Amino acid sequence: MEEARRLVDAAGFIIRARIVPAQPGDEHGLPAAAGEGFTVAIEAVLHSTPELRGLAGKSATVLGRHAGERREHAPHILFTQCISLGERLLLRELGQVEATEEAMRAVEHALREAAERPLRARIEAAALIVVGEVVASRKLEPDLPPRSEHDPDWWIARVAVQSVLKGAKPKGEVEVLFANSTDIVWYRSPKLHRGTSGIFLLHHVKPDEAPRELPRGVYRATDPLDFLPAGRLAEVQRLLGRGGEEER
């Protein structure tokens, strides 16, 4: 299981695949420094970017240890990194296990853990987690002109707290610093404008990440996971280890 976790964390592209005879052209584009490769038919994509989920049924060239000794055999789970994505898919093998039911379960479990890990980390790092609604928001005095296209465009939202999932219950509304910029740096950052309701994962403001002359007591919610729709409450509670408990 630990090995599965390690490989899941390291791999950017995990597939269930079967080694097949190399086809003419499979070596095309293979870097000379890459070493030996073998060809696989992808039966299922277990972990990938959204773009590559549709590659089941495609073939790929895998660079791996002892590639020349590989023979056709039962499907394996291949933990890989995509080296080149073009007309052909070139992968570097990080590890592999036979695709038994047990192994599949272990990998699926590790993948679920890995998927939860960012949110778990945000929850653990949050100083205050509340369920609430933005009742107002205002723009902080901006730099004019902006210092950069990547300026966050700081705003402050006032959130009426309905319940507290973590941390001390605030007195009244809480003020939350958020980046209103739609720049590539910030576009996934929560936009906490009036009427936005859900779960707020609020963090203390670090001096080097905040605008000057920020009012005291303001929290910060800039990570895409710092605001979640209310529908994910159970998930948050589970990760908080409370099993649905919330403080009102």
Next chain:
Amino acid sequence: MSDVLTVVNMIPNLSSGETNQDSEPNLAVNPANPLEIAGTAFTPSPNSGSSNSPVFFSFDGGNTWSLRDVIAGTPVRDQTLRFATSGGLLYAGVLWGSGSNIALINFDILRTGDFSGLTTMTVLAQRQNDDQPFIQAATVPSGPGSGDDRIYVGSNDHAPANIPATIDLSLDAGIAAATTSTVVIESRVVSRDGFQTRPAVHPDGTVYALYYALVAGGSDVVIVRDDDWASGATPFTALIDTGDGKQGVRIVTGVVNPFLSLFLGQQRIGGDLSIAVDPRDSATVYVCYGDQAGGTYTLYIRKSTDSGVTWSGTLRSVANATNPALAINEHGRLGFLYQQVTGVAPNQLWQTTLELTHNDFGAITTYILANTPANTPGKSFDPYLGDYLYMLAVGSSFYGIFSANNTPDHASFPNGVTYQRNADFTTKTLLATDNVTPVAVSIDPFFFKLIAGVGRVVTAIVDAGNFGSVCLGAFTDEILTIDNGGTGPLLISNILSSSPDFLPPSVLAYPIKLGVGDAIDVMIRFEPTGPGPKAGTITILSDDPAGPHKVAVSGTGQVPRLSLVLADSGDFGRVCVGRFADEPLILNNSGRCPLSILAVTSSSAEFLVPQVLSFPLLLGPGDAMPLPIRFAPTSFGNKSATITVVSADPGSPHNVSVRGEVPSGKLAVTGSLCFGGVKACCRAERTISICNVGDCPLHVTSVAFKRKNPHWKLVNNPFPATLHPGSCLGVVVRYKATEKCPIASELVITSDDPAMPVKTLDAMAYTIWCECGGKEGCDECRKCCDKGCCDGAADDCCADEDE
């Protein structure tokens, strides 16, 4: 000039399902190998959760692309990349990281020579608090530092309070322990400088940098220059503004830079700058800047021909446009790429346009690269298309990159487009990797290249240029077809032959101009100057970049061949004088070429050649002509001569020996002239036969007594006469025996018998005087004679001497 324009959607086929906003593209082409091209955009890694970021690579000149994680950092923000001029190293200036403000975002200067995707780029320098790193690279071509890679990364440094334009540079970026330095190029008191700092490098060591300086009253567009690779103690101080004496010439002042307060389409506008230096002359430099003064954001182009000291007025302006890129190719052709929003919302279009000019926009060749909806897809983030794009020139070609709506619609790409990702242009639908599932429209990076149209000589000639056999003095013409198989007009400046045997066409006036696909037939003449195999090269000089086009030609020079045939080895046999013998001398042309007989002569008057009124005589290949040679001897003996035939055969003249024998008549005489005694006064006759026992007539010219003698007389002398071979004529010789005393007489036969032209016969007789006469005297004897001759010749009476 015709150009070949190629537009390629860079998203790989196996990423067909992607819907990212792949904006803010940049491009690098390896000048040492233009098939190697690298590109960037806001495209995520193909690896889930990757700590690296990808670069698009093409190894076939941009026709196909693959994504490879070579940037050690994620997420990547601004990124630009450039190849060194030689050596093949790729450099990049990259902002990356999840820092929540610019001060925490990493600014890396990177390098790699490994495009396999197996390794990430080496970090040459890293700092933070910079914006829009914009890199240029060059390799020192000669002189000090020759071979060193030099990189210049313009940026907007946020560490100083005035956020100045800055250049990070390395004078030897290719070495293992490359170092960089940071040069602030702003020397004025400014509120700040703009986001863009754009360097430009010329191989002679001239380095420019262009930036906006925000001052009271607006922004100034400022250019700085260094003349020695920015390697001195005070880099970028070569240009001093004559107005304020400060570093950097203010090209234009009072510009309104929107600094993100303006949107065109869904694209934010934060100013635009581009600069290009003429590769032929570092003093010629063009700049493009954006200016909202007057209300409409507009791109303007100006030019300096004195290394940035003074500037022209506006050469070109385009309203409602952004993302300019200037590039100048090796011929001084200026390319201007921009994206312009057209139409009225909500039906606006982003029109990506490439303009090309040779004369500062006096004439413009315009290519619409893309004309795509401006309102779809809705933007995911800013910048919608990118705060910049890029174009560069390598040789005569232009390479560029832009981002646009990726709807597969041919109408949106009037100059054509190629998609690697699955797309149905009929239904105008993107398709996922399964080629079935529809995929939402998004923003994709598009690569383009414009190969300046060039003519290309293509030739055709029958039989691979083999003219076959041609007779000397004759010629054969073959058609050489010259086709322009290129992409631009072809100017043929000359057609030359390496051999005098092969004659190029006569052209009254060059050049010959052929349009694309046009062809011309010219005649190449093979006129051999000698016998045997001939080879040559026809060279077509033109503006085909491939250089002179050579066509190998060959042929064989053929000659006529005179063969002479004469019976019996030229022996005419025996021919008598006055007669003749004719023998035909056969003149045969045993070659494959017509044969001219120019003269036929004989060395002897006894061997006569026929009279020819007018030479030459002409013999076709294989033909034969009997030429009568007459042997007409005029004298006896063995004869010989040489018959000479002068002809066009290279072996001419040909000599034939002839000979003949000329026999004579041969005199033979039968009969005797020995009369003995003849009775006086009697006559005695004897006949001799003069015969010709030779082969030829014998001309007996005379038969006569040597001395006149009344006693001797020739009776019926037929001579002179010609005696034919085997014939005889008789001569009767009479002796009248009247002489008192025997007197010998000689009969002389004169003939043309060379062996005995004069034959003398002795006529021998004496008179037998009668008894009556005794010795009493003639009178007595005469009387006796009067009585009649004695009986018998011999011993007859003496004849009267008076008879």
